[in-house]
Amino acid sequence: MQVYFKKLKSNAILPKRATPFSAGADLFACLDKPVVVKPNETVMIPLGIASQTSKQDITMLVFARSGLASKFGITLANAVGVVDSDYRGEWIVPLHNISKQDFIVEHGMRIAQMVITPVIFPEILEVNQLDETERGNSGFGSSGLQ
Numbered sequence: 001m002q003v004y005f006k007k008l009k010s011n012a013i014l015p016k017r018a019t020p021f022s023a024g025a026d027l028f029a030c031l032d033k034p035v036v037v038k039p040n041e042t043v044m045i046p047l048g049i050a051s052q053t054s055k056q057d058i059t060m061l062v063f064a065r066s067g068l069a070s071k072f073g074i075t076l077a078n079a080v081g082v083v084d085s086d087y088r089g090e091w092i093v094p095l096h097n098i099s100k101q102d103f104i105v106e107h108g109m110r111i112a113q114m115v116i117t118p119v120i121f122p123e124i125l126e127v128n129q130l131d132e133t134e135r136g137n138s139g140f141g142s143s144g145l146q
Contacts, residue, residue, distance in 0.1 A: 012048030024113030073099025
């Protein structure tokens with residue numbers, strides 16, 4: 001399988017894995033000037049790239065980088081981004097600052113990571129009844145903490 005990336009801006013950086021077996025490939029900010037993400041603010045950061053995949057039954061998931069989240073409080077506003085195989089627009093990452101300090105995003109900074117995974121396209125059907133299970137409709141912590 002291949003993923004093709006087109007640079008939409010000449011200074012864009014293609015996704016790269018830090019090591020040969022990294023599950024995620026780093027995604028890089030593509031900026032003309034630094035951007036400040038203030039506490040409790042979300043800023044849309046462009047990557048300057050668009051993509052196409054050689055297979056239709058995959059998706060590219062965008063996750064926060066653990067170092068940015070744990071050290072600086074920078075995460076994704078949408079928790080996990082989903083880039084569908086038929087999307088051809090520019091990739092943009094919504095960074096959110098949960099810290100009490102301003103965070104400056106500069107061009108070329110690794111701001112997120114992409115993980116590619118298969119997708120199943122089930123037929124969606126409406127029914128009048130679902131099978132009974134032992135769990136039933138118990139949810140939201142019903143199994144306890146330990």
